[in-house]
Structures are given as C-alpha cells and as structure tokens.
Amino acid sequence: xxxxxxxxxxxxxxxEPGELFEHFETRSARGLTFQVLSDARHGLDRGTVLVEExxxxxxxxxxxxxxxxxxxxxxxxxxDAERIAVEEKLxxxxxxxxxxxxxxxxxxxxxxxxxxxxxxxxxxLSPAAFFDDSPDLILCAExxxxxxxxxxxxxxxxxxxAIRVFDVRERHSGDPLPVxxxxxxxxxxxxxxxxxxxxxxxxxxxxxxxxxxADLDADEREGIVMKAPSGARMVKxxxxxxxxxxxxxxxxxxxxxxxxxxxxxxxxxxxxxxELEDDPERLRxxxxxxxxxxLLPMVETIDAIADxxxxxxxxxxxxDPERIDALLDHLREFSLTLEILExxxxxxxxxxxxxxxxxSTVDRIDYYLDGGVVDE
Amino acid sequence: xxxxxxxxxxxxxxxEPGELFEHFETRSARGLTFQVLSDARHGLDRGTVLVEExxxxxxxxxxxxxxxxxxxxxxxxxxDAERIAVEEKLxxxxxxxxxxxxxxxxxxxxxxxxxxxxxxxxxxLSPAAFFDDSPDLILCAExxxxxxxxxxxxxxxxxxxAIRVFDVRERHSGDPLPVxxxxxxxxxxxxxxxxxxxxxxxxxxxxxxxxxxADLDADEREGIVMKAPSGARMVKxxxxxxxxxxxxxxxxxxxxxxxxxxxxxxxxxxxxxxELEDDPERLRxxxxxxxxxxLLPMVETIDAIADxxxxxxxxxxxxDPERIDALLDHLREFSLTLEILExxxxxxxxxxxxxxxxxSTVDRIDYYLDGGVVDE
Numbered sequence: 001x002x003x004x005x006x007x008x009x010x011x012x013x014x015x016e017p018g019e020l021f022e023h024f025e026t027r028s029a030r031g032l033t034f035q036v037l038s039d040a041r042h043g044l045d046r047g048t049v050l051v052e053e054x055x056x057x058x059x060x061x062x063x064x065x066x067x068x069x070x071x072x073x074x075x076x077x078x079x080d081a082e083r084i085a086v087e088e089k090l091x092x093x094x095x096x097x098x099x100x101x102x103x104x105x106x107x108x109x110x111x112x113x114x115x116x117x118x119x120x121x122x123x124x125l126s127p128a129a130f131f132d133d134s135p136d137l138i139l140c141a142e143x144x145x146x147x148x149x150x151x152x153x154x155x156x157x158x159x160x161x162a163i164r165v166f167d168v169r170e171r172h173s174g175d176p177l178p179v180x181x182x183x184x185x186x187x188x189x190x191x192x193x194x195x196x197x198x199x200x201x202x203x204x205x206x207x208x209x210x211x212x213x214a215d216l217d218a219d220e221r222e223g224i225v226m227k228a229p230s231g232a233r234m235v236k237x238x239x240x241x242x243x244x245x246x247x248x249x250x251x252x253x254x255x256x257x258x259x260x261x262x263x264x265x266x267x268x269x270x271x272x273x274x275e276l277e278d279d280p281e282r283l284r285x286x287x288x289x290x291x292x293x294x295l296l297p298m299v300e301t302i303d304a305i306a307d308x309x310x311x312x313x314x315x316x317x318x319x320d321p322e323r324i325d326a327l328l329d330h331l332r333e334f335s336l337t338l339e340i341l342e343x344x345x346x347x348x349x350x351x352x353x354x355x356x357x358x359x360s361t362v363d364r365i366d367y368y369l370d371g372g373v374v375d376e
Numbered sequence: 377x378x379x380x381x382x383x384x385x386x387x388x389x390x391x392e393p394g395e396l397f398e399h400f401e402t403r404s405a406r407g408l409t410f411q412v413l414s415d416a417r418h419g420l421d422r423g424t425v426l427v428e429e430x431x432x433x434x435x436x437x438x439x440x441x442x443x444x445x446x447x448x449x450x451x452x453x454x455x456d457a458e459r460i461a462v463e464e465k466l467x468x469x470x471x472x473x474x475x476x477x478x479x480x481x482x483x484x485x486x487x488x489x490x491x492x493x494x495x496x497x498x499x500x501l502s503p504a505a506f507f508d509d510s511p512d513l514i515l516c517a518e519x520x521x522x523x524x525x526x527x528x529x530x531x532x533x534x535x536x537x538a539i540r541v542f543d544v545r546e547r548h549s550g551d552p553l554p555v556x557x558x559x560x561x562x563x564x565x566x567x568x569x570x571x572x573x574x575x576x577x578x579x580x581x582x583x584x585x586x587x588x589x590a591d592l593d594a595d596e597r598e599g600i601v602m603k604a605p606s607g608a609r610m611v612k613x614x615x616x617x618x619x620x621x622x623x624x625x626x627x628x629x630x631x632x633x634x635x636x637x638x639x640x641x642x643x644x645x646x647x648x649x650x651e652l653e654d655d656p657e658r659l660r661x662x663x664x665x666x667x668x669x670x671l672l673p674m675v676e677t678i679d680a681i682a683d684x685x686x687x688x689x690x691x692x693x694x695x696d697p698e699r700i701d702a703l704l705d706h707l708r709e710f711s712l713t714l715e716i717l718e719x720x721x722x723x724x725x726x727x728x729x730x731x732x733x734x735x736s737t738v739d740r741i742d743y744y745l746d747g748g749v750v751d752e
Contacts, residue, residue: 065749076747235749254643259635264750266638267630270674271744274682283675284668291667292660298646299659306650368647371452373441373611374640 001055006035009057011173013043024050029113032101036111045174047111051100058098058107059174061140061167064225064236068271071206074226077235078202081228085179086197086209089236090164091153091222092144097121098171099131116149116317116327124163130189137177139191140167147316149327153222153245160318165191167231176231197224209237210276217241240286243269244293252297253311255360266290305365310339312357321350331356377431382411385433387549389419400426405489408477412487421550423487427476434474434483435550437516437543440601440612444647447582450602453611454578457604461555462573462585465612466540467529467598468520473497474547475507492525492693492703500539506565513553515567516543523692525703529598529621536694541567543607552607573600585613586652593617616662619645620669628673629687631736642666681741686715688733697726707732 003017014020020042024035033052037060040046045060067073078084095106095117104127106117120143121127127139145161146152155162168182169175177185186193197212205226212224216239223238243265250257250265269290277283301311317324331338337357344351368374379393390396396418400411409428413436416422421436443449454460471482471493480503482493496519497503503515521537522530531538544558545551553561562569573588581602588600592615599614619641626633626641645666653659677687693700707714713733720727744750 063752065751067747067749068744069747073747073749077749251642251646254639254646259639262639262642263630263635264752266627266670267674269671270627270630270678273671274675274678277675283672287667287671288664289667290671291663291665291669293667294642294670295645295649295663295666296659298643299650299653302646302650368444371443371445371449373443373449373453375441376439376640 001050001052005055006050009172010044010048014041020044027112030101030105034111034113038110047096047107047109048174049107049111054101056098056100057171058096058100058111058138059169059171060111061094061096061109061169062174064234066236066238066268068268069275070209070237071275073235073237074205074209075202078226078228078233081202081233083199083229084202084205085199085227085229086205086212087166087193087225087227088195088197088216088221089223089225089238090142090144090155090166090194091151091242092142092164093117093148093150094140094142095121096138096140096169097125097127098138099127099135104128104131112330114149114327115330116319116323117143119319119323120148120161121163124161125165125191127189127191130191136171138169138171139165140169141165141191142194147318149315149317149331152315155221156219162192164194166194166225178229179227179231180229182231213237213239220245238268240269240272243272244289247290248293248297251294252301253313253358253361254298254301255364256358301361302365302369305362306369310355310357311361312337312339312355314341314353314355316351316353318346318349318351324350324352328354377426377428381431382426385548386420386424390417396420403488406477406481410487410489414486423472423483423485424550425483425487430477432474432476433547434472434476434487434514435545435547436487437470437472437485437545438550440610442612442614442644444644445651446585446613447651449611449613450581450585451578454602454604454609457578457609459575459605460578460581461575461603461605462581462588463542463569463601463603464571464573464592464597465599465601465614466518466520466531466542466570467527467618468518468540469493469524469526470516470518471497472514472516472545473501473503474514475503475511480504480507488706490525490703491706492695492699493519495695495699496524496537497539500537501541501567503565503567506567512547514545514547515541516545517541517567518570523694525691525693525707528691531597532595538568540570542570542601555603555605555607558607589613589615596621614644616645616648619648620665623666624669624673627670628677629689629734629737630674630677631740632734677737678741678745681738682745686731686733687737688713688715688731690717690729690731692718692727692729694722694725694727700726700728704730 003021007017012020023041024037027034027036035050037044037048045062047060049058094109097104097106104122105113106121108114141163143163145158146154147160165186168177200208220241222242225234225236227234247265250262273286304311339355341355342353379397383393388396399417400413403410403412411426413420413424421438423436425434470485473480473482480498481489482497484490517539519539521534522528523536541562544553576584596617598618601610601612603610623641626638649662680687715731715733717731718729
C-alpha cells in the first residue's frame with residue numbers, strides 16, 4: 001500500500017500523508033515489513049503498526065490518564081456516564097495480540113513483535129478461534145506473573161506467568177468494544193480477565209473505590225482502571241503499595257530512570273496520603289515506609305557496586321530452548337547488556353534467569369564511589 | 377570601556393570579544409550600567425559584573441564542587457595538597473561585597489545589587505577601611521540568620537541576621553587569597569568568619585571530618601568546605617540534617633523546584649547513608665526520617681491549598697521603612713508575587729514578614745485537587 005492509501009484508512013488528525021508518515025519507522029520481522037509509530041502523533045497512539053505486505057493495521061494502545069484524588073477526580077472525569085465499570089489494573093507487561101498475515105503476534109507498547117510473548121500468548125490464549133471469527137479485532141492483554149522477560153510482580157496462584165485480556169479493540173479505528181460486550185466475548189472464548197469490581201454511579205464511586213483500593217493495597221496489587229460503559233473513556237488510580245514498590249525499584253537503579261519517573265510517584269503519594277490518611281499516626285507510618293522504600297534499596301545498590309557486583313533488572317523465563325534463544329536475540333537488538341545468572345533444565349524446559357544490566361547506575365555510582373565530584 | 381578593552385583585562389577562555397559578550401546582559405542600578413554574565417561562560421563565573429562607567433570588575437563566585445563520599449573523595453580531590461583547611465559551610469545567602477564607584481555594594485550570585493543586603497553588609501561589616509586599604513579585593517560573605525529576605529535558617533545567638541566572610545578575592549582575576557592570609561585579614565578588620573575546624577592531612581582527613589560532621593548534623597547545620605592552602609581548590613560536603621531540611625522545604629513546594637533539585641538531594645542521602653550508617657537499625661531510622669521529610673510537608677501543603685490558603689517561602693526582614701520599601705521594589709522586579717503576612721514597628725524599625733507566593737505549586741495542586749488528570 002502507498003502512503004495515500006494508508007492515510008485514507010487511518011483515523012488521523014494529520015492534514016496530509018507526509019505530515020504523519022515522517023514519524024513512522026520501518027522495521028522487519030518474520031519476513032514482513034512493519035511501519036511503526038514510535039510516539040503518539042496526529043491522533044494515532046504510540047505503537048501503531050502498519051503491515052506493508054498485507055495492509056493490516058495494529059492500533060497502538062492509548063496511554064491511560066490518571067487522577068491523583070478520587071473525590072472529586074472520579075466525578076469530574078465522568079461527568080456524563082450513568083455508571084462506570086471498575087476493574088483491577090494488573091502489574092505486568094501490556095501487549096496487543098493481533099492476527100497478522102495469518103498468525104497471532106504479540107506487539108509490545110512500542111510496536112515490536114516480542115517472540116517470547118508471542119509464543120506465550122499463543123500457549124495461554126489459543127486465540128485461533130477468536131481470530132477466525134473476528135479477524136478485525138485485536139486483544140489487549142497483560143502478561144503477568146514472576147516469570148516474564150519484562151516484569152516480575154508476584155500474584156498468588158501464578159507460579160510462572162499468565163495472561164489477562166483487559167480490552168478488545170477494532171483494528172482499523174482502534175476503538176474498544178463496550179465493557180460488557182468485551183467481558184462476554186472473553187468469557188465465550190475462555191480468555192481470563194482482570195478482576196471486576198462492579199458498576200458504580202460516578203457521583204458516589206469514590207467511596208466504593210476506596211474500599212476496593214484498601215484491599216488491593218493490602219495485597220500489594222497495583223490499582224484500578226475505571227471505564228465508561230463504551231470502554232472509550234477510562235482513567236486509572238493506583239495503590240500506596242504500587243507507589244512504594246515502584247520507588248523501591250527505581251531507587252535500586254537510581255540513574256536508570258528519568259527524574260520525572262521518581263517525582264511523579266512521590267507526588268502520587270502526596271495526594272493520596274492527603275486524601276486518605278486522616279489519622280496523623282497512620283500518615284507518619286506511611287511516610288516512614290516511603291522513606292524505607294527510597295533509602296534502603298539505594299544503599300543496597302551502592303553497597304553492591306562498592307563490592308564489585310553489577311546491578312540491573314533480574315528476570316526469569318521458561319520454555320523450549322529455541323524460544324529462549326529467540327528472546328535473548330530480541331533483547332540484544334535493543335543493545336541491552338545481559339548477564340546470565342542461572343540456566344537450567346526443568347521438566348524438559350529451559351529455565352533462564354538473566355539480568356538486564358543497568359549501565360548508567362553502575363557507571364555513575366562507581367564514579368562517585370571513586371571520589372568523583374558533582375559539579376553544581 | 378569598549379568590549380575589546382574589557383576582553384583584554386578579563387581572564388577568559390573565549391577567543392574573541394563577541395563570543396564572550398553575547399552572553400552578557402545590561403542592567404542599570406544606582407545610576408550605573410552593569411554588564412552581567414548570567415551563566416558561567418568561557419572561564420568566567422556566573423554573576424560576573426562589569427561596571428561600564430568606572431571600568432570596575434566584580435568577579436562571579438564559582439560554584440563549589442561536591443563529593444558524595446568522604447573516603448576516598450577527600451583524598452582524590454586533593455592529590456597534591458600537603459594539608460587542607462576545613463571550615464563550616466553556612467546556610468545563608470551568598471553575596472559579594474565590592475566597592476563600586478566609591479561605595480560598597482552587595483551583589484547576589486546572579487549579579488544583582490540587592491539594596492537590603494547592601495545596607496545590611498554596610499551595617500554589619502563597616503567595610504570602608506578595608507576597601508580604602510585594598511580597593512582591588514572583594515569580600516565573599518554569607519548573610520545568615522532567621523531574618524533575611526532569602527533564607528531563614530536559625531543559628532544559635534543570631535536573633536536577626538549576621539554576616540560571615542568566607543572568602544576574599546582579587547577583583548580582576550577572581551583569584552582567592554590563601555586561606556591563612558584571608559583569615560588573618562578578616563581578624564584584622566573585625567570581619568566575622570565561619571567556624572574553622574583546623575588543618576588536616578588529606579590522606580586522613582575523611583575520619584576527622586566525619587566527627588566534625590556528626591556534631592554539625594546534631595546541631596542541624598549545613599556542612600563543610602575543604603580548601604587547599606591557596607584557597608583556589610575547594611570542595612563541599614553536607615550533613616544529613618541539611619539534606620532532610622532541604623527535601624522538606626522542596627516537598628513543601630513540590631512544583632517550584634526542578635526535578636534535579638529533588639533527585640540530587642535524595643542521591644546525597646543514598647551515598648552518605650551507604651558510607652556512614654553501619655548499623656542497620658540506624659539506617660532504617662534514617663530512612664524513616666527521610667520519608668517524613670518528604671511526605672509530611674507535601675501533605676501539609678496539599679491540605680493548606682485544599683483549605684484555600686496560599687503557600688510559598690516566608691521571610692522576615694527588619695530595618696528603616698525606606699530600606700524595606702527598596703527591598704520590596706527589588707523583589708517585585710523579578711515578577712514575584714508577594715503577600716504581606718505581618719507589618720509592625722519595633723524599637724523604631726519596621727519588621728515585615730512576607731511570603732514569596734509559589735504560583736506553580738498553588739496552580740498544579742489546585743488543578744489536581746479539582747480532579748485534574750495526569751496524562752502519561
């Protein structure tokens with residue numbers, strides 16, 4: 001397809017093809033040519049993929065806005081909805097599963113085909129029947145569990161990994177199916193979904209949601225997504241546990257994250273504590289735990305580097321040996337430095353634990369530990 | 377003077393006048409024309425001031441590099457010095473006092489003449505005799521105490537404000553006098569100086585300095601500056617109390633500071649805790665206090681804004697009414713929004729407490745409290 005043909009099919013705010021297509025980059029994978037939008041532009045979401053040979057589109061997944069206060073945040077965000085659906089926001093890796101050139105592929109947020117996630121999505125979802133029936137839909141899913149190449153949040157009853165479909169979208173428009181239709185469809189095809197916390201009146205949802213969040217927080221789970229019935233309007237809100245865990249992770253690799261990453265999580269804590277912690281002693285206790293999430297992981301990392309160790313993100317993956325090799329090849333394309341920490345066989349599968357080394361953190365901390373100066 | 381004449385007199389790394397002078401801006405004050413360098417460039421420090429009418433130079437004060445670990449930081453920073461001077465770093469407002477067109481003026485770090493600080497410097501230093509004897513020297517001093525228009529750190533025995541001369545420099549080269557010469561000269565003219573913690577062998581200074589810092593920390597004081605005998609090479613190191621106080625201040629006005637301001641102070645805590653807190657319980661206690669420094673001031677500010685209050689930096693100044701008016705006029709030149717909190721007479725002086733309102737913090741927090749979303 002030429003640019004004009006693509007342009008006519010896409011729901012973009014750009015005035016002419018050149019304005020849009022200058023932002024796409026060309027990548028090859030699996031014998032196909034993908035045009036990928038690496039940032040949200042002109043009304044199209046980041047990770048939008050156009051398949052040259054087949055004319056197929058995989059829409060990007062939109063970023064979900066966030067509120068920092070529940071009341072009046074929920075009400076203000078849904079001024080017109082009669083009711084809103086509250087679902088759990090899972091802490092994993094967001095992928096879009098679409099049939100491309102006849103086979104199901106899993107695309108990362110940035111529009112890459114991850115071979116490992118693709119294989120796991122096929123194993124866990126068996127989506128062939130779904131795509132036979134609905135070739136124009138894509139599945140938006142979260143790969144969760146302790147054994148994924150990208151995240152490692154623990155969930156009870158998930159020993160390795162699992163997948164949860166949280167959205168189903170039309171491939172050309174990118175529009176979601178209505179919440180009820182999507183939940184029905186997932187049940188019909190046997191796709192597991194995130195826990196559902198019911199429908200609520202937006203005017204009174206904040207109080208109901210507060211209870212849901214208290215339970216999620218106690219279980220160290222991430223938070224919730226609230227959606228209008230159409231599925232199109234959605235907003236998220238996260239738990240204290242999630243903020244603290246993310247800060248602990250970020251400060252364990254302090255030079256790997258943008259300053260904004262750290263700041264935004266600290267500010268979330270501020271607004272949530274101001275809204276929810278009425279008791280001064282609870283507030284103080286929360287402040288102390290926040291401090292522990294920041295300082296203890298940072299000191300642990302500095303100590304490790306002082307002892308000559310490397311630091312980074314550790315992940316475990318499992319599968320047949322070729323699949324693991326394909327994953328490592330895929331990760332190395334991003335110029336990551338990988339260290340193999342453990343490589344063993346278990347029940348005929350290869351179980352690999354590897355570290356994505358964090359070079360900025362190692363280098364900066366080494367420099368300061370050697371007496372390097374900060375020029376201010 | 378024309379640019380070429382200035383250029384020939386300045387010790388700059390620029391190749392030709394235009395390269396340097398494009399970075400200067402012209403300001404008028406007290407009937408004089410000042411060419412001011414607002415950022416460090418071509419070997420000249422930020423705040424360098426050239427006085428058009430008189431041909432006088434006021435060199436900028438260099439930024440002092442910082443080490444994050446004492447051992448081997450101190451040793452590495454002074455590989456050749458036989459001994460280093462350790463002096464207290466005071467928490468106040470850095471000004472350069474120079475005689476310009478016959479009268480002593482106090483220049484801020486950015487090269488502005490502050491009328492209030494100028495008047496206080498004249499009152500507190502009586503520098504006329506010094507400048508009569510040494511017209512080619514400038515005094516680098518810290519205005520400290522609870523009553524200054526810029527800082528408000530408390531020191532025992534300072535009820536209002538005081539000034540401490542921590543450096544004396546040659547006005548054309550910007551070079552400092554040697555530490556011993558400077559301390560002698562200050563004694564001779566009756567200028568008070570920062571506390572002096574002796575001369576130390578750089579190879580063993582880290583341990584000695586650790587004890588000094590423990591005392592300073594217990595008294596909530598800022599830290600130390602270490603200098604080679606010539607005064608030219610210097611490096612700073614700050615206390616836990618200073619990091620926590622600065623974080624508490626910054627998180628009380630979270631949208632007023634760059635993300636780097638917050639991050640740098642958190643990282644200082646990480647390195648210092650890794651080096652100095654050997655006991656896990658002390659480390660945990662420190663982490664908890666860090667968390668309290670972050671969350672409690674932020675929640676207090678959010679609560680205040682929710683209650684319709686403004687927030688900002690509060691300062692108290694004291695003096696004759698014209699002096700206070702001149703200060704307010706000076707501050708308003710920077711487009712600051714000032715709120716008068718208290719305005720009274722005491723012993724014939726005007727005592728004014730005012731707030732520099734922090735508009736970004738008020739606006740952002742208001743927006744989120746009204747249910748505004750964060751687009752991620």
